[in-house]
Amino acid sequence: MPMKAQIPPNDTTDKLQRRNRELFILHQIAEALNREVNLDEALQTALAQVAELFGLNTGWIFLYDSDNRQPYLAAAQNLPPALAEDSCLLMEGTCYCLDSHAGGGLSRKERLNVITCSRLKYLMDGTNGLRYHASIPLEAQHRPLGLLNVASAESNWWRSSNESLHLLHTVGDLLSIAIERAYLFGQSTQLGVIEERNRLAREIHDTLAQSLTGIALRLETIDAMLEAGADPNQVRDAVQQGLRLTQSTLEEARRSVLDLRAAPLAGRNLVEALMLLISEYERQSDQPQITLNVVGGNRPLPVRLEMGLYRIAQEGLNNIAQHAGAAQVEIELAITPEQVRLTIEDDGRGFDPTDVPTGHFGLIGLNERIKLLGGRLILESSPGAGVRIEVTIPLQEQERDR
Incomplete structure (x- = not known):
């Protein structure tokens, strides 16, 4: 009787547990961004969770001022001393990555944009070994909102898998939604459109709440399956369903925030x-x-x-x-x-x-x-x-x- 090929259980279980952890942290990031009213606090919380998700100890977010379009540092996580001490002037003004983004030079989805940091390249001390960072564009309706930059002193950290690339851009989408929401809140307040602002807040909450609940329930199911030693193929299917639900959540949230349309009723x-x-x-x-x-x-x-x-x-x-x-x-x-x-x-x-x-x-x-x-x-x-x-x-x- 021929022998059946066996899947190494440890490799499969490790991969499923890693995917389950990624889903859990994405859920946490989305929930934090939806919960926080203050944009700066929301971005700071999200940066810490990004560091945990990808094992990248350094990150920072530039946003463009809505009035004069000048970039400013909105959040930072573990900046090297040369850039962090005394609110260093090196973190003010434009740079290569910001210029590239403003000029449409950064790819949106196809690849990881790893750039030599022009703020660090000529420094000798206080860089913690950092020379490169990955830049993830933050955009709404093709309008630049800012950049998420992440880095690590470990060699070859930027040689990320397609899964990691997808997750980084997924995080970028979540951040873009939160930033655009905050901008719309500010605009509506300035214009005195209080009802529209509240409607938008509820729309975002309702859009994310149902799907986040579904993601949480899916994660609980996956955790129970792993505890029970379920068939790896069944667990893998459950993880894939969770990923599809995460993408669906992003798409509906993006439609609600950027298009301000009743997406669930479109055509129904x-x-x-x-x-x-x-x-x-x-x-x-x-x-x-x-x-x-x-x-x-x-x-x-x-x-x-x-x-x-x-x-x-x-x-x-x-x-x-x-x-x-x-x-x-x-x-x-x-x-x-x-x-x-x-x-x-x-x-x-x-x-x-x-x-x-x-x-x-x-x-x-x-x-x-x-x-x-x-x-x-x-x-x-x-x-x-x-x-x-x-x-x-x-x-x-x-x-x-x-």
């Missing part, structure tokens, strides 16, 4: 979008069975209202996935000539509505979205009895704003 009506959302949740392991009941026909609604209802349903399912431990979820969409009513009910563990933690972002965002739609929220729950939320929105004013 509200009921079709809700059915797709439900099927995405049910494909994840350990998720409840979800039923959708539509009352009053599938009549078209104003786009703003459809998008708001979709995000309310998404936030509700996100909260159920994170907190409820439910086996069944029922969603009902009822439309009459006077109003639309969305009800989401689960049979999970429930909670005391009078004891919700202060600043619970999910409930705050839900209430703000409903208020902007001119609607009313009824929330019913008690420990051990599940949760029921009912959102009612009058249609007359919505129709006038169509």
Whole structure:
């Protein structure tokens, strides 16, 4: 009987564990960028996590001033003494990498841009052995936002694998989204468009929240599979699904931030979008069975209202996935000539509505979205009895704003 080729278990397990760790840190970076209000703090946190992910002990981020387009140092991690001491003038002004980026000379995705650092090349002391750095462009709609530079004193560190190259540019995409979001917040405040700023904040939160929850659940599944000694091919499939979900999250976030469009509803009506959302949740392991009941026909609604209802349903399912431990979820969409009513009910563990933690972002965002739609929220729950939320929105004013 012929012998079957055996895959070395240690090599396979190490690779899967490394991929699982990469997914986990990408999730942490995205979550930190989405959580932090202050851009400088968010970038500093992300730099520390990039150093952990890639084993690169030095990094810094240049951003272009939105008014005069001049570069400035926005965040730094473990700069060599020659560049760090006394807020060194060597970190001010332009340089080769910034000039190349501004002139369109840095490749966006195809390769790692390893550059001789013009700020270090003529120095004799205080460089910690650094001469080169990799530059990852930070851009929005092909508009330069800045540069992420990373480096290490180890020899040949820049000979990164395609996987590492992809991850570096993925981190760059996450940073670009956070930077563009901060700029849009600033612009909206200056123009006095407070409602639009809050809508954008909720849009970004809602877009990332559902997918980040999916990534976290996928990582928990992979960890359990590794602990149980599962078939490496099954674990590899789970890792690939996590990577695809990460890419999908970036694409949707990019559309929401840069195009400001309702991507999930593109080419679909509200009921079709809700059915797709439900099927995405049910494909994840350990998720409840979800039923959708539509009352009053599938009549078209104003786009703003459809998008708001979709995000309310998404936030509700996100909260159920994170907190409820439910086996069944029922969603009902009822439309009459006077109003639309969305009800989401689960049979999970429930909670005391009078004891919700202060600043619970999910409930705050839900209430703000409903208020902007001119609607009313009824929330019913008690420990051990599940949760029921009912959102009612009058249609007359919505129709006038169509």
